[in-house]
Amino acid sequence: MEALKAKVKDIVESQRRQLIQLSLNIHDNPELGFQEEKASTWLTNYLEDNGFQIEKGIAGLPTAFRATYGQGSPRIALLAEYDALPKVGHGCGHNIIAASAVGAGVASKLAVDNFGGSVVVLGTPGEEVFGGKVDIVRADVFQGIDVAMIVHPNTRDMVTTQALACISLDVEFSGKPAHAAAQPHKGVNALEALILAFNSINSLRQHIKGEARIHGIITDGGEAPNIVPAHSAATFLIRAQDNDYLEELKDKVLNCFIGASLASGATLKYDWGNKTYDPMKNNLTLAQLFSENFELLGRHVKAFDPYFGFGSTDMGNVSQVVPSIHPTVAIASPEVLIHTPEFASAAASDAGHKGLLDAAKTMAMTVVDIFSQPEMLDKIKQEFYRD
Ligand SMILES: [Zn+2]
Numbered sequence: 001m002e003a004l005k006a007k008v009k010d011i012v013e014s015q016r017r018q019l020i021q022l023s024l025n026i027h028d029n030p031e032l033g034f035q036e037e038k039a040s041t042w043l044t045n046y047l048e049d050n051g052f053q054i055e056k057g058i059a060g061l062p063t064a065f066r067a068t069y070g071q072g073s074p075r076i077a078l079l080a081e082y083d084a085l086p087k088v089g090h091g092c093g094h095n096i097i098a099a100s101a102v103g104a105g106v107a108s109k110l111a112v113d114n115f116g117g118s119v120v121v122l123g124t125p126g127e128e129v130f131g132g133k134v135d136i137v138r139a140d141v142f143q144g145i146d147v148a149m150i151v152h153p154n155t156r157d158m159v160t161t162q163a164l165a166c167i168s169l170d171v172e173f174s175g176k177p178a179h180a181a182a183q184p185h186k187g188v189n190a191l192e193a194l195i196l197a198f199n200s201i202n203s204l205r206q207h208i209k210g211e212a213r214i215h216g217i218i219t220d221g222g223e224a225p226n227i228v229p230a231h232s233a234a235t236f237l238i239r240a241q242d243n244d245y246l247e248e249l250k251d252k253v254l255n256c257f258i259g260a261s262l263a264s265g266a267t268l269k270y271d272w273g274n275k276t277y278d279p280m281k282n283n284l285t286l287a288q289l290f291s292e293n294f295e296l297l298g299r300h301v302k303a304f305d306p307y308f309g310f311g312s313t314d315m316g317n318v319s320q321v322v323p324s325i326h327p328t329v330a331i332a333s334p335e336v337l338i339h340t341p342e343f344a345s346a347a348a349s350d351a352g353h354k355g356l357l358d359a360a361k362t363m364a365m366t367v368v369d370i371f372s373q374p375e376m377l378d379k380i381k382q383e384f385y386r387d
């Protein structure tokens with residue numbers, strides 16, 4: 001097993017130039033969610049050149065793909081993300097996720113050649129806003145997959161991720177326009193309705209669980225200061241540690257809008273997002289294997305910190321159907337904030353390149369662990385079904 005692990009590391013090293021080039025190409029050509037045509041083409045070309053069978057457009061998503069090497073079980077999925085953010089490009093470093101997943105895939109062929117089974121690189125587009133993995137889960141793409149792994153760049157080396165359940169809420173108030181000075185009594189103020197709702201939510205915030213989050217923006221606040229706003233609109237995100245509490249919170253938040261509608265006389269229309277991001281269920285057996293391999297590369301894995309990395313990810317949905325991990329690899333110092341231009345620079349730096357190579361090596365070494373010790377997969381599954 002040790003010899004195989006050394007070999008998969010060598011394979012990743014031998015691909016260093018190509019993987020860094022892929023990462024930089026994606027970084028220099030940022031594409032928003034579901035528009036990642038270049039990234040998806042470059043990644044599938046690379047995998048095809050390395051002997052993978054390619055299926056494009058899976059789950060009805062044109063920029064999603066499945067690349068398979070080998071057949072049958074164990075079947076390990078390595079997930080790639082490659083969408084960028086508006087204005088800050090790869091401020092979330094998904095170029096590194098993509099390059100590390102394909103690098104790990106190519107190195108993992110050695111495990112398949114030695115033990116049988118298969119490795120699948122899944123291209124999962126539109127993570128930031130569209131929850132592409134929710135569609136992929138719904139399309140049953142994870143049927144028959146034993147384990148799923150993805151590594152996200154960040155500012156700490158960690159093997160577990162705390163990610164919250166999350167749903168979006170679009171709201172609109174409709175009132176009645178009037179001259180704001182001459183006949184204000186004839187108007188119904190849709191903006192005031194929205195402000196009331198914001199204030200109610202701020203009051204509610206005192207009495208919600210510590211890890212829950214409610215945050216929103218006003219997307220329409222009226223036309224002119226001398227017209228009573230007849231229309232207002234906002235988008236909110238509501239997050240909680242588990243789906244049950246998310247349901248409870250949804251009712252409470254909606255009541256804030258209903259109350260504001262009654263008080264103001266403006267009519268409310270609302271629309272819950274059709275995709276809920278599930279919380280991340282970390283498979284600790286798998287995380288432990290990953291951690292040991294990460295440390296063999298000289299990485300220092302930080303202990304679980306419940307106050308670090310409170311976001312949401314569509315990998316949460318994958319983790320509810322298949323034993324999964326979503327470790328993070330440090331590519332910048334802790335002061336650098338993710339989703340900023342500084343983090344985007346880190347994603348194309350030497351530390352970023354090292355992060356991508358280490359992530360690829362560690363995933364491939366973990367694949368070797370799973371393929372060479374069948375009892376390990378049993379343990380991983382026992383934990384998954386026990387919880
Ligand atoms: Zn991200």
Ligand SMILES: [Zn+2]
Nearest residue numbers: 091092128339
């Ligand atoms: Zn992000």
